Amino acid sequence: MSKTKRIPMRTCIGCRKVQPKKEMIRIVKTPEGNVEIDLMGKRSGRGAYICPDEGCFETIKKERCLIKALGANIPNETLTSIEKSLREIRERTLPTC
Ligand SMILES: [Zn+2]
Secondary structure (H helix, E strand, O other): OOOOOOOOEEEEOOOOOEEEHHHOEEEEEOOOOOEEEEOOOOOOOEEEEEOOOHHHHHHHHHHOHHHHHHOOOOOHHHHHHHHHHHHHHHHHHOOOO
């Protein structure tokens, strides 16, 4: 008997595409009310998922999806640090030849 594990899927709040959770970035609102990037995906709090894609982040910034998804005000410095982390993640996952 083969055990097939269902892959957990999440919807990107930017492009609305449904993708495997492990390929997405979780942004969490902590119980203290801070909004942070959650690289391990294990922190408690209300989370939103985006793909590590520049376009999605731009959408999120422009349309304030993150504020809607998390019900929190996101300071600009938080957005900047999320953007920086996303860029680092993208650079890390780029194929090297
Ligand atoms: Zn997306």
